[in-house]
Amino acid sequence: DQQVKQNSPSLSVQEGRISILNCDYTNSMFDYFLWYKKYPAEGPTFLISISSIKDKNEDGRFTVFLNKSAKHLSLHIVPSQPGDSAVYFCAASSGNQFYFGTGTSLTVIP
């Protein structure tokens, strides 16, 4: 059973606009959430994270929002750039184990 879900397999956004990627989870024991970015033929790279004690974390153009009551997190990218085109994985952890979503492929159109 998939504990972390990304229901949108793909997303297209115009350059300069906001990209919003969504993720839902089922396990209330998760206490740390992460977003990874993956380019073709490369391994995933860490992008941004948030602890369950926070509801927002910002790093430059990237902001992650956490809604614990809804078991939902989202990644906002503003403004979107063509170099942001990649697959984005959301992940949740409890202790030392990580659970990944199926990924959302983001295309930023110049």
Place this chain on the structure above:
Amino acid sequence: DAEITQSPRHKITETGRQVTLACHQTWNHNNMFWYRQDLGHGLRLIHYSYGVHDTNKGEVSDGYSVSRSNTEDLPLTLESAASSQTSVYFCASSTGNEQFFGPGTRLTVL
């Protein structure tokens, strides 16, 4: 710079053969993980280790084994390769809240 490497990057083998994929990290991380990435499934955990001589089964461990004889290496062995094991395999290491991924090994089983 510390890093995590995987070899080979590409491998073609035949059904029934034994295959070993190498993973080597120089961060001195205790925790190491093997995932497979398949379309529609995201990253699924195969095996993981929290230290030397420690190994644990993940979500999709059938047909795979690992051993941890030192901190730096966690080789993944497919005892008798099957076509269903055609996939991209990623190794990762972590200290806790963040995982660092290798570049991946694309394995094709004919």
